[in-house]
Amino acid sequence: MERRRIDLPEEEIPEYWYNILPDLPEPLPPPIDPDNGRRLKLLQEVIPSRPLQFEFSSERFIKIPEEVRERYKQVGRPTPIIRFKRYEEYLGGWLKIYGKMEGYTYTGSHKVNSAIPWVYYALEDGAGFVTTETGAGQWGSAVALAAALFGVKAYVFMVRASYFAKPLRRYLIQIYGARVVPSPSDLTEFGRKLLAENPNHPGSLGIAITEAATYAREHGGKYVVGSVINTDIMFKTVAGLEAKKQMELIGEDPDVIIGVIGGGSNWGGLAFPFLGEELRSGKVKRRYIATGALEVPKVTKGVYKYDDPDTGRLLPQLKMYTIGADFIPPPIYAGGLRYHGVAPTISLLMSKGIVEGRDYDQETVFAMAQKFAELEGYVPAPETAHVLPALKELAEEAKKEGRKMTVLISFSGHGLLDLGNYADVLKFG
Amino acid sequence: MERRRIDLPEEEIPEYWYNILPDLPEPLPPPIDPDNGRRLKLLQEVIPSRPLQFEFSSERFIKIPEEVRERYKQVGRPTPIIRFKRYEEYLGGWLKIYGKMEGYTYTGSHKVNSAIPWVYYALEDGAGFVTTETGAGQWGSAVALAAALFGVKAYVFMVRASYFAKPLRRYLIQIYGARVVPSPSDLTEFGRKLLAENPNHPGSLGIAITEAATYAREHGGKYVVGSVINTDIMFKTVAGLEAKKQMELIGEDPDVIIGVIGGGSNWGGLAFPFLGEELRSGKVKRRYIATGALEVPKVTKGVYKYDDPDTGRLLPQLKMYTIGADFIPPPIYAGGLRYHGVAPTISLLMSKGIVEGRDYDQETVFAMAQKFAELEGYVPAPETAHVLPALKELAEEAKKEGRKMTVLISFSGHGLLDLGNYADVLKFG
Numbered sequence: 001m002e003r004r005r006i007d008l009p010e011e012e013i014p015e016y017w018y019n020i021l022p023d024l025p026e027p028l029p030p031p032i033d034p035d036n037g038r039r040l041k042l043l044q045e046v047i048p049s050r051p052l053q054f055e056f057s058s059e060r061f062i063k064i065p066e067e068v069r070e071r072y073k074q075v076g077r078p079t080p081i082i083r084f085k086r087y088e089e090y091l092g093g094w095l096k097i098y099g100k101m102e103g104y105t106y107t108g109s110h111k112v113n114s115a116i117p118w119v120y121y122a123l124e125d126g127a128g129f130v131t132t133e134t135g136a137g138q139w140g141s142a143v144a145l146a147a148a149l150f151g152v153k154a155y156v157f158m159v160r161a162s163y164f165a166k167p168l169r170r171y172l173i174q175i176y177g178a179r180v181v182p183s184p185s186d187l188t189e190f191g192r193k194l195l196a197e198n199p200n201h202p203g204s205l206g207i208a209i210t211e212a213a214t215y216a217r218e219h220g221g222k223y224v225v226g227s228v229i230n231t232d233i234m235f236k237t238v239a240g241l242e243a244k245k246q247m248e249l250i251g252e253d254p255d256v257i258i259g260v261i262g263g264g265s266n267w268g269g270l271a272f273p274f275l276g277e278e279l280r281s282g283k284v285k286r287r288y289i290a291t292g293a294l295e296v297p298k299v300t301k302g303v304y305k306y307d308d309p310d311t312g313r314l315l316p317q318l319k320m321y322t323i324g325a326d327f328i329p330p331p332i333y334a335g336g337l338r339y340h341g342v343a344p345t346i347s348l349l350m351s352k353g354i355v356e357g358r359d360y361d362q363e364t365v366f367a368m369a370q371k372f373a374e375l376e377g378y379v380p381a382p383e384t385a386h387v388l389p390a391l392k393e394l395a396e397e398a399k400k401e402g403r404k405m406t407v408l409i410s411f412s413g414h415g416l417l418d419l420g421n422y423a424d425v426l427k428f429g
Numbered sequence: 430m431e432r433r434r435i436d437l438p439e440e441e442i443p444e445y446w447y448n449i450l451p452d453l454p455e456p457l458p459p460p461i462d463p464d465n466g467r468r469l470k471l472l473q474e475v476i477p478s479r480p481l482q483f484e485f486s487s488e489r490f491i492k493i494p495e496e497v498r499e500r501y502k503q504v505g506r507p508t509p510i511i512r513f514k515r516y517e518e519y520l521g522g523w524l525k526i527y528g529k530m531e532g533y534t535y536t537g538s539h540k541v542n543s544a545i546p547w548v549y550y551a552l553e554d555g556a557g558f559v560t561t562e563t564g565a566g567q568w569g570s571a572v573a574l575a576a577a578l579f580g581v582k583a584y585v586f587m588v589r590a591s592y593f594a595k596p597l598r599r600y601l602i603q604i605y606g607a608r609v610v611p612s613p614s615d616l617t618e619f620g621r622k623l624l625a626e627n628p629n630h631p632g633s634l635g636i637a638i639t640e641a642a643t644y645a646r647e648h649g650g651k652y653v654v655g656s657v658i659n660t661d662i663m664f665k666t667v668a669g670l671e672a673k674k675q676m677e678l679i680g681e682d683p684d685v686i687i688g689v690i691g692g693g694s695n696w697g698g699l700a701f702p703f704l705g706e707e708l709r710s711g712k713v714k715r716r717y718i719a720t721g722a723l724e725v726p727k728v729t730k731g732v733y734k735y736d737d738p739d740t741g742r743l744l745p746q747l748k749m750y751t752i753g754a755d756f757i758p759p760p761i762y763a764g765g766l767r768y769h770g771v772a773p774t775i776s777l778l779m780s781k782g783i784v785e786g787r788d789y790d791q792e793t794v795f796a797m798a799q800k801f802a803e804l805e806g807y808v809p810a811p812e813t814a815h816v817l818p819a820l821k822e823l824a825e826e827a828k829k830e831g832r833k834m835t836v837l838i839s840f841s842g843h844g845l846l847d848l849g850n851y852a853d854v855l856k857f858g
Contacts, residue, residue, distance in 0.1 A: 004502050007436045073433050074515075075806050086503075104533075106806040108845070148803045171848040174857045177803045374577045374606045377504050377535040416537070416845045419600040428603045 004085065006098075006246045008078035013069050014241040016061035019234045020272045020345055023060065023279040025352055028230070028344055030056075031316035032306060039316045046216045046223040048121035054231040060276075062234065064117070071116045071149045072238065079104040079239070081246045082411075086375040091391060094398035098254070099411035100243045100270055107172070109381065109413030110266050111142035111226060114235035119146040119154075122222035129153040129221040133183065133208030136162055136335030137169025138413070139226040144178035155221070157183035157212045160203035162335075168417045183208040188215050206311030213314060227263030228309055228318070228343045236269030243408065244273050252406055256287040256394060259410030260386040261299055261357075262336040264290075264343025270410035272345075275354070288355045290346065291386045293337040293365075296329045298322060299357025304347055307340075320347040321357075332362050333421035334382040336412075360389040366425040368392070369415070381413035382421055433514065435527075435675045437507035442498050443670040445490035446663045449701045449774055452489065452708040454781055457659070457773055459485075460745035461735060468745045475645045475652040477550035480660040489705075491663065493546070500545045500578045501667065508533040508668070510675045511840075515804040520820060523827035525835040527683070529672045529699055532843030536601070538810065539695050539841050540571035540655060543664035548575040548583075551651035558582040558650040562612065562637030565591055565764030566598025567842070568655040573607035583607035584650070586614060586641045589632035591764070597846045612637040617644050635740030642743060656692030657738055657747070657772045665698030672837065673702050681835055685716040685823060688839030689815040690728055690786075691765040693719075693772025699839035701774075704783070717784045719775065720815045722766040722794075725758045727751060728786025733776055736769075749776040750786075761791050762850035763811040765841075789818040795854040797821070798844070810842035811850055 021028060033039045044052065054062060064072075084097045091097075102110035122130045130147055132154070134140025140156040147154035156178050163170055163182035173180045183203045184191035188211045194201050216223040226232060247253060257274055259267040267290050278284045292299045302321030309315050311325050322341040329338040342350065349355040362382075369385035372378075380388075387409045398405045415422065422428070450457060462468045473481065483491060493501075513526045520526075531539035551559045559576055561583070563569025569585040576583035585607050592599055592611035602609045612632045613620035617640045623630050645652040655661060676682060686703055688696040696719050707713045721728045731750030738744050740754050751770040758767040771779065771786075778784040791811075798814035801807075809817075816838045827834045844851065851857070 001440050001442070001498065001502065003439055005439060005505075007438070009436070010432055010434060011430050013430070069430065073430065076434075106808075145806050149806060167852065168848050171852045171857055172808070172845075174855075175799050175802045175808060175848070175851055176806075177799075370604055370606075373604045377574050377578060377605075379535075379601070379604060416601075417848075419597050419604070419846075422604055423596065423600045426603075428600055 004083055006081040006250055008242055008246055010073045010078065012245060013072050013077055014064060014238055016063055017234045018237040018241060018273045018276060019054065019057055019060055019062055020276050021230060022058045023276045024345065024348060025279065028348060029319040031318055033316045039314060042213065042314060043316065046213045048118065048125050048222050048224070050121045050124060051118065051231040054234060055229060065120060068117050068120050071146065074149055075112050075145065076105045077238070078242045081243060084376050087372055090375055091395035092399055094395045094404055095391065096404070096406040097391065098252070098408045100239055100408065101411045102239055103381065103411060103414030107141045107145050108417065109138050109142070110236060110239055110269055111139050112145060113238050113269060114226060114232045114265065115142035115146035117235045118224035119143065119150050119152065122224060123150055123152060125222060127220070127222035129155060130224050131155045131157065131212040131216040131221050132224050132226065133157045133205055133212045135159050135205055135338070136166055137173065138336060140180065141169050141172040141176065143224060144173040144176035147178060148176045154178040155215060156180040157185060157208040159183060159205060159208055160201060183211050185211060187211065190214060204311060209310050210312045210314055227265040228341065230345055233265045233268035233272065233343060233345060236265045237272050240270040240273035243270060247408065254286060254408035255405045256289060256407045258289045258291065258387045258390050258407060260337065260383050260412060261290045261292050261342055261346070262383065263339045263341070264346045266410055266412040268343060268346055284354055289390055290355055290357050291390050292357065292359045293332055293334055293386060294359040294361040295332045296323065296338055296340070297359045298340060298342055300359045302342060304351050309341060318344045320344050321350060333418070333425060334362070334386065336383040337386065358390055360386055362425060364389055366422060370422065370426055379415040380411065381415045382418050384412045433512055435510040435679055437671055437675055439502045439507065441674060442501050442506055443493060443667055445492055447666040447670060447702045447705055448483065448486055448489055448491055448663045449705050450659060451487045452705045453774065453777060454708065457777060458748040460747055462745045468743060471642060471743060472745065475642045476654070477547065477554050477651050479550045479553060480547065483660040483663060484658060494549060497546050497549050500575065503578055504541050504574065505534045506667070507671045510672060513805050516801055519804055520824035521828055523824045523833055524820065525833070526820065527676070527681070527837045528840035529668055529837065530840045531668055532810065532840060536570045536574050537843045537846065538567050538571070539665060539668055539698055540568050541574060542667050542698060543655060543661045543694065544571035544575035546664045547653035548572065548579050548581065551653060552579060552581060554651060556649070556651035558584060559653050560584040560586065560641040560645040560650050561653050561655065562586045562634055562641045564588050564634055564767070565595055566602060567765060569609065570598050570601040570605065572653060573602040573605035576607060577605045584644060585609040586612040586637040588612060588634060588637055589630060612640050614640060616640065619643060633740060638739050639741040639743055656694040657770070659774055662694045662697035662701065662772060662774060665694045666701050669699040669702035672699060676837065683715060683837035684834045685718060685836045687718045687720065687816045687819050687836060689766065689812050689841060690719045690721050690771055690775070691812065692768045692770070693775045695839055695841040697772060697775055713783055718819055719784055719786050720819050721786065721788045722761055722763055722815060723788040723790040724761045725752065725767055725769070726788045727769060727771055729788045731771060733780050738770060747773045749773050750779060762847070762854060763791070763815065765812040766815065787819055789815055791854060793818055795851060799851065799855055808844040809840065810844045811847050813841045
């Protein structure tokens with residue numbers, strides 16, 4: 001029987017995260033603070049201290065605390081790699097396709113890979129609770145679970161429109177015992193002011209960030225953040241480090257690595273351990289492709305410049321590919337891809353031509369996702385499915401060149417809480 | 430690092446199903462037909478022929494076709510066993526608790542274990558398509574996936590009230606490419622008649638069975654059935670046979686085996702391979718507990734007698750514990766536990782005192798399920814969660830007797846498509 005699934009035993013959960021900073025082709029442009037240090041000060045007050053140190057670290061490997069490895073195990077790590085044989089055949093047999101299955105974690109996505117260490121380091125600082133913001137709820141549910149596993153309270157500020165319109169992940173947050181409030185909320189001065197102006201305020205991620213950060217500062221908590229910054233991506237390399245072992249186990253080496261980019265932590269989490277090795281050797285032979293949503297075309301139409309990472313302009317500016325912090329994305333169903341910028345580390349690599357960007361429209365993506373599910377049985381998250389058009393293009397390329405390719409994709413999550421979105425886009429009766 | 434998860438490689442997917450019939454303490458009372466052979470004739474016309482032979486087979490082990498083993502692999506088999514260490518501690522440390530995780534299959538429950546062979550044998554008979562009925566959609570989505578993997582069309586008759594009120598699993602059925610219609614439907618004479626009388630007819634499983642069977646008979650398809658009968662439980666023993674290997678792998682032998690009973694295929698699928706071995710040896714030392722919903726109290730208040738397995742009275746009568754084919758269950762959220770009877774094989778074992786039944790009310794069960802999710806990170810299906818009160822009782826018993834116990838539970842499914850039900854019962858804001 002030919003293997004479909006490559007498991008890894010729990011003892012093999014990595015003992016170190018990988019930090020790409022020392023291996024980048026040139027130093028990363030530092031964050032800048034246009035508000036005379038006010039933004040940096042806020043960061044120092046609300047972000048757990050050790051992750052803030054990691055953010056500028058030149059250490060290549062950073063030890064994963066045993067308490068974190070134990071929780072990784074607790075949420076379903078290591079995740080398997082799966083070979084998609086039927087989809088390969090559907091694409092003409094030119095690709096070998098392996099997926100690193102982050103949907104196998106209990107919150108259904110890669111997000112929990114960083115939520116666990118964030119909460120751990122918040123507690124190391126003596127935080128009484130943790131706070132965060134969430135849009136569709138992927139990050140919020142990951143933080144809620146991490147907090148539950150460490151026995152500490154989490155406050156999740158959920159964009160008010162999503163809170164009411166897309167309740168499924170909110171329920172998951174509640175099942176895990178976290179307090180989730182629609183933002184703007186009555187828990188902060190800022191939220192109360194906005195609610196007074198408009199009791200039905202739809203909210204935004206920017207507002208939710210402001211509320212989460214100020215609530216943490218005012219009440220002895222710590223604020224945790226789920227993408228874009230170096231430390232968060234470093235935490236997420238646990239997936240790529242596992243994948244490297246798994247591929248070696250079966251004697252495979254991917255020619256191409258593909259993943260989708262929301263803020264970049266999914267992409268970097270898988271790709272960095274592979275890419276870093278090549279950067280150190282001085283020769284990048286593999287191809288690295290980052291895909292996104294054509295409706296939020298940051299990887300194809302973004303400009304590489306300093307911009308605000310948050311619409312609320314609370315956090316220091318970062319140099320990144322961006323379509324502008326004020327860009328208002330259309331209401332697309334891949335909520336995780338609505339972010340306006342690309343993580344600074346990945347942006348630098350894009351600017352050097354080492355990482356290639358491609359964007360695809362929602363209708364194409366959902367139709368391919370449906371076909372994938374029918375062939376492989378596994379329903380991808382809408383975000384994850386943005387790798388599928390790239391696979392098709394690679395298969396056509398391989399056929400033209402008469403040369404087979406091995407592709408590793410970051411299968412960032414399952415789509416079981418997105419079935420309603422499938423029904424909307426595919427117009428189910 | 431102590432193991433949480435016991436994996437099994439794909440090569441270890443069992444090569445034989447286990448048929449308990451030859452090992453029962455006495456011959457199973459046969460089905461009877463109060464309609465002069467009309468019911469048996471319908472069965473012979475619409476049910477795939479090989480499964481109908483298995484139904485009365487005295488062969489202990491029946492070979493699983495390679496094409497079926499391949500599809501088992503394709504949907505996520507073997508599933509892991511997981512040890513619930515935090516929940517053990519929560520219960521005072523008196524139990525070792527292992528769960529056989531059927532929610533790891535792609536449709537999220539044990540149902541796909543029999544859907545795959547049913548579709549396989551339907552095609553062996555030359556069926557042009559398969560039909561089935563579904564309530565909340567667990568069985569329907571399993572058949573839809575099985576059909577997709579064999580490249581054949583499935584028609585799923587879904588109880589009309591569920592079709593509109595609980596669309597998530599319906600969407601899953603549609604993603605897998607099956608045709609799902611609200612029953613009563615306009616695809617059959619019977620359905621059209623009911624719709625003419627009442628265009629908003631809520632439907633019932635009985636009506637959906639009638640439509641699925643007659644549509645198959647009239648148009649060259651085969652009808653497949655997802656619980657209760659011997660063959661279906663035999664197909665589902667793939668889970669118990671895996672679990673036996675996994676427990677042996679870690680040198681553990683359960684003192685108690687627990688699972689919930691809808692019709693009995695979940696329970697038998699896990700327990701029969703363990704129990705059969707004991708029946709053969711002439712000595713049953715383990716305890717076998719079957720749990721259900723107090724709102725549909727068949728395992729505690731059922732009567733052991735011949736009854737109709739379907740409210741439509743199309744199928745031969747079976748001797749089983751039943752609260753009556755006309756019992757109208759209250760609208761409980763564990764849809765899979767609404768069935769009125771217990772599979773004949775399990776009923777016989779209950780009548781001999783070999784299997785013990787316990788029923789629990791919904792509020793207790795959901796509150797325990799929430800706590801379980803908070804501690805273990807994994808959200809159980811509401812049906813599955815009906816084992817949790819039994820665990821608590823066992824822990825109390827073990828404490829009283831000062832004797833630790835090892836418990837194996839059938840973790841029949843995950844609750845990610847049931848989050849709305851959690852919110853309803855637990856009254857989330």
